[in-house]
Amino acid sequence: MLEKNNLGDKRIVDLEADSEFRFEVDFKAQVQIKLVKGTAEIFGTELAEGVEYTFSGRKAAVYTWHEYTANETPMTSYLNTHLAIQQLRDMARSSNELGPRVLVIGPHDVGKTSLCKIMASYAFRQGEKPLYVSLDTAEGSITMPGAVTATAISHLIDIEEGFGSSATTAASMGSTTMPLAYYYGYENPSENVKMYKLVVSRLAHTVKSRLAADPESRTSGFIIDTPGLINQVGYELIWHAIEEFSVNVVVVLGHERLYSDMMKTYKNQDNISIVKLNKSGGVVERDKQFKVQLQRSKIQEYFYGTPKCELSPYSMLVNFGDINVWRVGEAIAPSSALPMMVGTKDSETEVVKVDSFDMCLHSVMAILDADDAEHENKLLQCSVVGFIYISDVNEEKKKMTILSPSPGRLPRRHVLMGSFKWMET
Numbered sequence: 001m002l003e004k005n006n007l008g009d010k011r012i013v014d015l016e017a018d019s020e021f022r023f024e025v026d027f028k029a030q031v032q033i034k035l036v037k038g039t040a041e042i043f044g045t046e047l048a049e050g051v052e053y054t055f056s057g058r059k060a061a062v063y064t065w066h067e068y069t070a071n072e073t074p075m076t077s078y079l080n081t082h083l084a085i086q087q088l089r090d091m092a093r094s095s096n097e098l099g100p101r102v103l104v105i106g107p108h109d110v111g112k113t114s115l116c117k118i119m120a121s122y123a124f125r126q127g128e129k130p131l132y133v134s135l136d137t138a139e140g141s142i143t144m145p146g147a148v149t150a151t152a153i154s155h156l157i158d159i160e161e162g163f164g165s166s167a168t169t170a171a172s173m174g175s176t177t178m179p180l181a182y183y184y185g186y187e188n189p190s191e192n193v194k195m196y197k198l199v200v201s202r203l204a205h206t207v208k209s210r211l212a213a214d215p216e217s218r219t220s221g222f223i224i225d226t227p228g229l230i231n232q233v234g235y236e237l238i239w240h241a242i243e244e245f246s247v248n249v250v251v252v253l254g255h256e257r258l259y260s261d262m263m264k265t266y267k268n269q270d271n272i273s274i275v276k277l278n279k280s281g282g283v284v285e286r287d288k289q290f291k292v293q294l295q296r297s298k299i300q301e302y303f304y305g306t307p308k309c310e311l312s313p314y315s316m317l318v319n320f321g322d323i324n325v326w327r328v329g330e331a332i333a334p335s336s337a338l339p340m341m342v343g344t345k346d347s348e349t350e351v352v353k354v355d356s357f358d359m360c361l362h363s364v365m366a367i368l369d370a371d372d373a374e375h376e377n378k379l380l381q382c383s384v385v386g387f388i389y390i391s392d393v394n395e396e397k398k399k400m401t402i403l404s405p406s407p408g409r410l411p412r413r414h415v416l417m418g419s420f421k422w423m424e425t
């Protein structure tokens with residue numbers, strides 16, 4: 001394998017069987033990798049021989065099999081888990097039932113997303129079309145940070161750009177393969193547990209009804225990626241996800257106590273298998289700054305595309321009167337009115353209308369799939385048709401400048417604001 005960095009330094013790396021070449025590239029740097037001879041993969045997607053792949057802002061590993069005996073990486077156990085799940089798919093096919101519902105849990109930075117990608121890629125390579133569900137609102141691997149999403153794996157996950165070039169682009173172009181998304185609006189599930197549960201339940205309901213109507217995906221089932229959940233709130237959210245998605249395989253990655261707690265909780269339920277897998281030595285802890293940069297680049301990608309598939313967003317003026325901006329939480333009331341408000345609102349899952357448009361500046365907002373006349377109590381249950389960014393607010397003229405991936409009028413007038421702000425660079 002040939003590695004070349006942006007200073008032009010090149011080197012050849014010989015990969016032994018069942019070993020990985022791990023690399024980290026900063027957001028400002030670039031590295032090129034070419035498979036000169038043999039076979040190798042990145043998170044389950046095979047590299048083509050002789051093709052130069054470019055990476056920036058990534059931490060990843062090139063892995064090669066050749067033989068399945070050595071034990072230096074956990075890849076053999078990942079493959080075996082996939083094979084066992086594949087058997088469940090075969091069984092589902094013979095009885096025309098819903099395929100495996102796999103939930104991957106564990107602390108932060110143990111490789112949950114990477115494992116989900118690997119399992120989804122292996123399934124795809126075996127002719128399956130599983131759904132990839134992401135409950136990780138910090139990451140925004142599909143569409144935007146703050147959203148919980150589901151997308152069909154109908155082509156290989158891109159080596160260089162992960163989900164970037166396929167799912168995000170489909171999302172921003174409003175394509176029919178637009179991932180299914182519900183907007184939570186915060187990074188961390190513990191910021192508003194009730195609201196998080198609400199969007200997860202909605203997503204689960206829609207995923208299950210989509211699968212019921214889609215014979216191709218139904219028997220392939222789905223794989224759910226989660227945020228690092230191991231505290232009290234985390235357990236509550238895991239139980240909730242298992243219930244709502246009717247999960248039947250729980251994969252616990254890199255955490256002994258979480259595994260034994262899950263074994264205890266589900267010991268009387270034969271229909272749920274709990275699997276323990278080790279964390280790969282290659283998984284890198286990403287500091288806060290790297291994660292913030294990752295979120296920024298996800299937002300940027302949504303509007304401007306990726307190096308392989310650039311997009312040109314549209315900037316347009318919208319009258320304050322043509323858009324309804326909502327946010328979750330109590331209305332900001334004058335202090336004299338406060339005693340009257342206490343106990344009257346379930347503020348965690350109720351929306352309030354934003355009247356002061358100044359606070360919208362630099363916000364990312366989800367356009368909700370709601371009719372103009374939809375009752376405000378129903379808005380949080382609506383899926384997302386796309387996202388916009390507020391680049392300017394002119395209180396005098398009562399207009400906002402918005403950035404949108406598609407031209408023309410806003411497809412819907414109800415938009416939901418979360419806590420994500422962004423500055424175009």
Ligand SMILES: Nc1ncnc2c1ncn2[C@@H]1O[C@H](COP(=O)(O)OP(=O)(O)OP(=O)(O)O)[C@@H](O)[C@H]1O
Nearest residue numbers: 022059060061108109110111112113114282283284
């Ligand atoms: N075998 C490996 N070699 C090198 N880098 C890896 C390997 N596996 C994962 N990584 C990298 O380690 C980082 C953390 O992995 P990943 O995102 O899969 O963890 P996670 O558990 O999903 O994290 P989170 O806490 O965000 O949910 C990522 O940048 C990923 O690309």
